[in-house]
Amino acid sequence: MKLIKQSFEFINQTDFSLVGIKKHIERCARVSYKSEDKITDTSYEKFVNMLESRGHDRPLEFGTVHLKMILPDFQGFMNSLLTFGILNDIWIKSAYVGDIVYITTNYRYYLDIIKYFPNVKEYFTEEDNEYYPKRYTVHMILDRGVMDEFRTHVGLSHLAESTRYCNYSKDKFGREVTFIEPCWEIKTANEVITPEGTHMSSDSLEFLTALNEAEDHYLSLLAKGWTPQQARSVLPLGIKSELISCGFEDAWANFFKRRDAPDAHPMAQEIAKPMHEEFLKLTKAS
Numbered sequence: 001m002k003l004i005k006q007s008f009e010f011i012n013q014t015d016f017s018l019v020g021i022k023k024h025i026e027r028c029a030r031v032s033y034k035s036e037d038k039i040t041d042t043s044y045e046k047f048v049n050m051l052e053s054r055g056h057d058r059p060l061e062f063g064t065v066h067l068k069m070i071l072p073d074f075q076g077f078m079n080s081l082l083t084f085g086i087l088n089d090i091w092i093k094s095a096y097v098g099d100i101v102y103i104t105t106n107y108r109y110y111l112d113i114i115k116y117f118p119n120v121k122e123y124f125t126e127e128d129n130e131y132y133p134k135r136y137t138v139h140m141i142l143d144r145g146v147m148d149e150f151r152t153h154v155g156l157s158h159l160a161e162s163t164r165y166c167n168y169s170k171d172k173f174g175r176e177v178t179f180i181e182p183c184w185e186i187k188t189a190n191e192v193i194t195p196e197g198t199h200m201s202s203d204s205l206e207f208l209t210a211l212n213e214a215e216d217h218y219l220s221l222l223a224k225g226w227t228p229q230q231a232r233s234v235l236p237l238g239i240k241s242e243l244i245s246c247g248f249e250d251a252w253a254n255f256f257k258r259r260d261a262p263d264a265h266p267m268a269q270e271i272a273k274p275m276h277e278e279f280l281k282l283t284k285a286s
Contacts, residue, residue: 003179005180034161074103143239150243163241217234
């Protein structure tokens, strides 16, 4: 059993070519299966093609696409989206500079638009500047309970480590289950000495014993032939999870309004507060 702290990393896309878009999609999507070790310089093409062929559309939302139009073309474009009933203002943002319109969307929505509006490809651009509305991607390591709360934010796209497919008895996971350390101090008047001779509060010992027992049952069930998606039922909310979330600035602002707040869960606050501080630095810089 391993116990770690929550953490996060901003992994914003910086290459807006089709290659860069697909590489970012692969980087994000492989977290679900913890298969990041399979990423190579050329693996993105086959991987993204696989997602598209299987109808796994959610990961495609993590690729950021830039379009550039003159104002009359943009007006016609938006009218077309309305006509076809596919306008989604959560997934597309624009900014005007004179008669030039700078548009940001995601790769999933871009492919959907092409089905109705094929010549949108003419407006695709690899350029990036301060006028394109920004999308922000964060890779978080957190406990399952907090992850479930964070995934309720519909303005953001989410991908999570899948306990259905991740088998923690394998060597790549160290043949152990990783849990998240609580952010609160465990206080008690009672102190015990563990078999290893360590002084520990009885509360802490009870907590760690519960996690150890959950791990033991999980690994035992796997050894008896249960699949990961079956054995995971004995794992608690304190299990380590990984979540990648992506969205525009307004969606993140709403996220932080709820999660970096005094009434938010303490574990949510622990990771949301420093994320919020870094987010504000990034948005100010852009």
